[in-house]
Amino acid sequence: MVKLSSDPWLWLRYVLFFAAAPLFTGVVNKFKALLSGRRGPTLFQPYYELGRLAHKETVYSTSAGLVSRLGAPVVFCTVTIAALFVPLGTSSAVSFQGELILFAYLLALGRFFQILAALDVASSLEGMGASREARFAVFAEPIFFFTLGSLATITRQYSFATIIAGISWRDPLFVVFVSVGLLALFFLMTAECSRMPVDDPNTHLELTMIHEVMILDASGIDLALYQYVTSLKLLLYCTLAGLLLNPFGASGLMPGLLILIATLFVLGFALALIETLMARLRLVLVPQFLLFAAAIGILNVLVYAFSRKA
Amino acid sequence: MIWLLVIGLVLHLLNLVRLAIPRESSQLNVVANLVNAAALVCGLTFSLTALLDYHRLEYRFELPATGDVVIGFDGLSLFFLFTFQLLSLAASLYAIDHLRAYSGRGSSVRTHLWFFTLLLLALQLLVVTQNALVFLVIWELMALGAYFAIVFDTDKPEVRRGGFWYLAATHASALLLYICFITLRELTGSWNFEDFARRAAYDPKVLALILLTGFTGFAVKAGFMPFHVWLPNAHPAAPTHVSSLLSAINIKAGIYGIARLTVLLPALNAAYGWGLLTLSLVTAVLGVWYALAQHDIKRLLAYHSVENIGIIGLGLGIALLGRSYARPELVVLGFGGALLHTLNHAIFKGLLFFGAGNVYSEAHSANIEKMGGFARVIPLTGATFLIGAISICGLPPFNGFVSEFLLYKGLFRASDLLTGYAAIASLFAIVGLAFMGGLALACFAKLYGIVFLGHNRSGIASGKQSEPMLSGVALVGLAVLCTLLGVYPAAGLRLVAPALEQLPGTGQAPVGWASPLGKLQIIYLLFLTLFFVTCGLKLWLQWVNGVRIRETWSCGYAQVSSRMQYTASGFAEELVKLGRPMLAFSVNWKSLRTILPSEATFASRCLDRMEEGWLLVNRGVGIFFGGLRWIQSANIRDCVLYLFAAVFFYLLCALVW
Numbered sequence: 027m028v029k030l031s032s033d034p035w036l037w038l039r040y041v042l043f044f045a046a047a048p049l050f051t052g053v054v055n056k057f058k059a060l061l062s063g064r065r066g067p068t069l070f071q072p073y074y075e076l077g078r079l080a081h082k083e084t085v086y087s088t089s090a091g092l093v094s095r096l097g098a099p100v101v102f103c104t105v106t107i108a109a110l111f112v113p114l115g116t117s118s119a120v121s122f123q124g125e126l127i128l129f130a131y132l133l134a135l136g137r138f139f140q141i142l143a144a145l146d147v148a149s150s151l152e153g154m155g156a157s158r159e160a161r162f163a164v165f166a167e168p169i170f171f172f173t174l175g176s177l178a179t180i181t182r183q184y185s186f187a188t189i190i191a192g193i194s195w196r197d198p199l200f201v202v203f204v205s206v207g208l209l210a211l212f213f214l215m216t217a218e219c220s221r222m223p224v225d226d227p228n229t230h231l232e233l234t235m236i237h238e239v240m241i242l243d244a245s246g247i248d249l250a251l252y253q254y255v256t257s258l259k260l261l262l263y264c265t266l267a268g269l270l271l272n273p274f275g276a277s278g279l280m281p282g283l284l285i286l287i288a289t290l291f292v293l294g295f296a297l298a299l300i301e302t303l304m305a306r307l308r309l310v311l312v313p314q315f316l317l318f319a320a321a322i323g324i325l326n327v328l329v330y331a332f333s334r335k336a
Numbered sequence: 337m338i339w340l341l342v343i344g345l346v347l348h349l350l351n352l353v354r355l356a357i358p359r360e361s362s363q364l365n366v367v368a369n370l371v372n373a374a375a376l377v378c379g380l381t382f383s384l385t386a387l388l389d390y391h392r393l394e395y396r397f398e399l400p401a402t403g404d405v406v407i408g409f410d411g412l413s414l415f416f417l418f419t420f421q422l423l424s425l426a427a428s429l430y431a432i433d434h435l436r437a438y439s440g441r442g443s444s445v446r447t448h449l450w451f452f453t454l455l456l457l458a459l460q461l462l463v464v465t466q467n468a469l470v471f472l473v474i475w476e477l478m479a480l481g482a483y484f485a486i487v488f489d490t491d492k493p494e495v496r497r498g499g500f501w502y503l504a505a506t507h508a509s510a511l512l513l514y515i516c517f518i519t520l521r522e523l524t525g526s527w528n529f530e531d532f533a534r535r536a537a538y539d540p541k542v543l544a545l546i547l548l549t550g551f552t553g554f555a556v557k558a559g560f561m562p563f564h565v566w567l568p569n570a571h572p573a574a575p576t577h578v579s580s581l582l583s584a585i586n587i588k589a590g591i592y593g594i595a596r597l598t599v600l601l602p603a604l605n606a607a608y609g610w611g612l613l614t615l616s617l618v619t620a621v622l623g624v625w626y627a628l629a630q631h632d633i634k635r636l637l638a639y640h641s642v643e644n645i646g647i648i649g650l651g652l653g654i655a656l657l658g659r660s661y662a663r664p665e666l667v668v669l670g671f672g673g674a675l676l677h678t679l680n681h682a683i684f685k686g687l688l689f690f691g692a693g694n695v696y697s698e699a700h701s702a703n704i705e706k707m708g709g710f711a712r713v714i715p716l717t718g719a720t721f722l723i724g725a726i727s728i729c730g731l732p733p734f735n736g737f738v739s740e741f742l743l744y745k746g747l748f749r750a751s752d753l754l755t756g757y758a759a760i761a762s763l764f765a766i767v768g769l770a771f772m773g774g775l776a777l778a779c780f781a782k783l784y785g786i787v788f789l790g791h792n793r794s795g796i797a798s799g800k801q802s803e804p805m806l807s808g809v810a811l812v813g814l815a816v817l818c819t820l821l822g823v824y825p826a827a828g829l830r831l832v833a834p835a836l837e838q839l840p841g842t843g844q845a846p847v848g849w850a851s852p853l854g855k856l857q858i859i860y861l862l863f864l865t866l867f868f869v870t871c872g873l874k875l876w877l878q879w880v881n882g883v884r885i886r887e888t889w890s891c892g893y894a895q896v897s898s899r900m901q902y903t904a905s906g907f908a909e910e911l912v913k914l915g916r917p918m919l920a921f922s923v924n925w926k927s928l929r930t931i932l933p934s935e936a937t938f939a940s941r942c943l944d945r946m947e948e949g950w951l952l953v954n955r956g957v958g959i960f961f962g963g964l965r966w967i968q969s970a971n972i973r974d975c976v977l978y979l980f981a982a983v984f985f986y987l988l989c990a991l992v993w
Contacts, residue, residue, distance in 0.1 A: 027855055028855040028856060028858045028859060030858060046343075055934035071799075075802045078876055081877075081881060082881060083881045083882040083883065083884060083885045084878050084881065084882075084884070085514065085883075085885075085886050086883060086884070086885050086886075087886065087887065087888040087889075088885055088886065088887050088888070089709070089789075089790055089791050089888060091711050091712060091789065092711070093722070093789060094549055096871075098874070099870040099874060100867065100872050102870055103863055103867045103870060103948060104863075104865045106866060107859065107862060107863050107866065110862075117371070117758050120858070120859060120862070122855075122856075124741065124744070124745060127741055127744045127745075128732060128741075128859070130770070131731055131773075132732060132736060133733055134729070134773065134774075134777055135726070135731040135732060137777065138726065138729065138731060138777055138781055141781040141785065142781060142785055142789060145781070145785030145786070145789045145790055145902070146785070146789040146790065147790070147888045148709075148791045148888055148898065148900050148901050149889070149890055149901070150890075150900050151890070151891070152899060152902075152909065153785075153901060153902020153906070154902060156785065156902070156907070157902060157906065157907040157908075157909075157910065158910075159780070160777065160778035160781050160911070161910050161911050163777065163778070164771065164774035164775055164911060165773045165774070166774065167770040167771065167773055168709055168767045168770050170772045171766050171767045171770045172763075172767055175748075175766055175770075176761065176763055176766065178748060179748060179751040179752060179759065179762075179763055179766075182752050184745075186746060188732070211456045225636055229412070242889060243888055243889055246877070246878065246881060247828075247873075247874050247877045247878065247881075248874070251870070263805075281912075293812065302540075313914065321736065327760065327763060328381065328760070330681070331759070331760050
């Protein structure tokens with residue numbers, strides 16, 4: 027049964043969460059700038075960008091139809107609703123047994139519309155991005171189900187809040203399982219949030235055309251929505267990882283929430299470090315990278331299952 | 337209410353009689369299809385009320401040679417009857433406009449309609465017959481009707497070829513079913529299904545024979561791999577209303593058969609469940625992968641039917657496992673998911689085929705590489721096809737999500753309730769389901785994006801809008817059903833419930849087995865609210881800041897043509913490459929070799945490895961029997977010798993036994 031939380035403080039947390047999404051991108055960018063020896067823009071630069079775009083005129087392609095006009099709002103709504111499943115307190119804003127599946131499928135719905143919106147403008151560049159996005163997404167969902175799905179089968183729970191509550195930190199095998207699974211989740215995040223080494227968030231040069239090129243023809247408020255969604259997705263995945271790593275849960279302020287925020291900083295720093303040290307992978311290598319993540323997931327499940335039996 | 341169904345069947349019969357009279361009339365097509373539609377409305381009213389207010393109905397009468405014939409309306413029969421009638425109704429409405437283009441063809445339209453009506457009649461009778469012999473007769477009638485309905489454009493060689501594939505497959509399936517049902521008859525001494533069900537124990541070897549022949553026979557009809565090869569050949573050959581019927585419900589006759597067999601037989605060894613699960617996973621993944629590689633819109637949809645049959649099989653596999661491990665919850669989730677997906681797939685696949693038919697009549701080609709921009713030319717088809725595409729990918733909030741959710745839930749519960757390797761195997765099945773979800777998404781993004789969006793690639797969109805009203809009714813009706821069953825999962829579950837009640841092995845179906853789906857509407861309402869708020873905000877900002885229409889940005893290049901858009905093959909190529917060696921292309925490339933430019937051509941076609949395999953088997957069989965041909969063309973003295981030898985052999989046999 028679907029339950030809506032009636033706790034106003036919990037909903038306030040979600041409001042803060044949604045408001046903080048561009049800030050987190052700002053933090054990652056700041057880390058990146060500092061690591062490469064620059065001072066970098068302020069932490070609030072993403073907000074200025076969004077504000078600037080919102081006040082710009084929208085330019086539509088002559089071939090753009092209803093799909094590309096609806097694309098940005100649909101993508102925005104799917105990710106926002108999916109974010110409501112992430113438990114920011116003792117429970118999530120919306121919860122039911124099986125939200126794991128709805129979460130994955132809502133994100134897939136957003137992706138479907140994003141690909142269609144890219145194909146709608148009849149440009150070969152955006153078609154290329156759309157094709158690549160579709161290809162990498164094929165790997166993304168299995169990885170998601172190997173990491174979070176296997177956690178669900180092991181804890182016998184199907185909603186994020188109960189899965190996270192079901193992790194027993196006393197069991198060393200479980201700790202190993204969760205930490206290795208997180209590695210796969212981290213790889214998945216780089217693909218889903220179009221970060222290095224899968225995609226380069228800073229450029230839409232044709233060699234790196236995935237996410238940035240799909241929104242090449244978006245402008246004004248549409249572009250603002252797409253960019254907001256990118257930062258929201260990043261925060262969403264990092265929060266999920268942070269919650270899985272957090273033995274105290276996010277229910278109390280001390281130490282749960284503080285640990286969560288500290289984990290977010292660590293993950294942001296790790297992202298920035300990777301982006302500073304590494305170049306983007308060649309596109310032909312990306313499927314191998316994702317298959318590697320899937321293989322980690324498979325091995326992790328098998329090792330857990332066999333050592334449990336022994 | 338049974339009289340409603342009887343009226344429906346009588347109307348079908350009257351239609352058959354009228355169509356048999358060789359008198360042509362220009363309105364024949366409209367009248368015949370409307371009579372069929374009226375008959376189906378009557379039948380649909382019956383099956384819907386019977387499902388909602390369920391109690392088992394049974395009628396018995398004597399026939400020579402078959403003994404007691406039972407016409408029984410249990411939950412399973414009624415559910416399939418409802419599904420079949422629903423899609424038949426949509427196809428009848430669609431056929432009116434589709435056949436109008438052929439009205440000059442005279443008697444061939446009349447013949448076609450006769451067999452089409454026979455197909456509709458046979459499909460309905462098939463699922464209510466509870467007698468194996470009558471079942472087999474109707475099974476053959478259905479195959480006959482479908483075959484002649486497929487070969488409408490007989491002057492095209494590919495139509496004759498596709499029809500032949502269907503005929504060959506359906507004969508193979510019937511042969512296997514004869515073995516299966518005759519064995520059952522020998523064991524129980526009766527042709528009635530209820531007597532099959534009454535037998536508690538079977539010898540494992542005999543059971544294996546029954547199951548293998550029965551499952552394989554029905555699997556050929558349903559299109560499980562490697563028996564799917566007739567689908568992608570027969571679907572493009574048939575006229576649209578027939579191919580939608582083939583894909584949406586005719587192959588479901590195979591699913592009905594498998595479901596019926598599992599209901600009849602006692603709990604099986606778990607190996608059968610795992611076997612079906614594995615076969616279904618392979619079918620689903622390879623089916624969607626083959627679909628991704630197709631350029632022909634109907635062939636692509638046909639391969640997608642193969643994928644969906646795999647998904648349905650997955651549910652049946654879970655149910656079988658639940659019975660062998662005595663876990664009622666798994667039986668309910670698996671069987672419920674499979675049945676619901678049967679209905680859902682029928683609805684959205686019918687919708688997609690009708691949409692493809694409208695595109696075809698607009699483009700006069702089935703090659704999607706030549707299409708593009710049809711959402712502007714035929715907007716209603718564009719919008720409804722989008723709903724169908726989202727549904728078939730299993731995405732919320734449409735009906736595909738509900739049944740896939742049940743299957744996910746079933747697999748999660750399986751990994752929960754079962755122990756040891758079974759738990760890990762179910763986890764792998766979950767991941768497989770997710771993987772094929774990703775592939776289906778890529779496939780339908782390709783199909784919708786290339787066909788309906790962008791610019792037209794070859795200037796074949798005539799601009800004359802060919803969205804006739806009745807096909808619009810069919811399209812919109814099915815799209816509304818997709819939405820309704822998606823947003824109100826309880827409606828679909830209510831239709832499945834009677835079939836689950838009678839299921840052996842469910843014990844008492846656990847209360848609230850589908851409860852997570854209970855109030856999914858809350859989430860969708862939240863989504864819709866947010867969506868309207870976002871759109872409102874967007875429109876307001878655009879009103880304040882202005883909107884401009886300009887050509888697509890192409891990095892400053894000025895001579896952009898519609899041929900420069902991404903193609904369907906280009907979109908799918910990298911994903912298809914990953915599927916090697918199961919997916920191979922035959923490439924016919926005449927390139928420029930000389931200094932002076934000459935004609936250059938390029939054509940590629942996706943090869944189906946299993947089709948090649950079957951053709952190879954056929955060739956082997958042909959060579960073998962070709963080698964025996966000398967026996968047939970012997971002279972009269974040799975023939976007498978053979979006769980003598982045969983009689984001697986029989987006598988010897990009689991003596992020894």
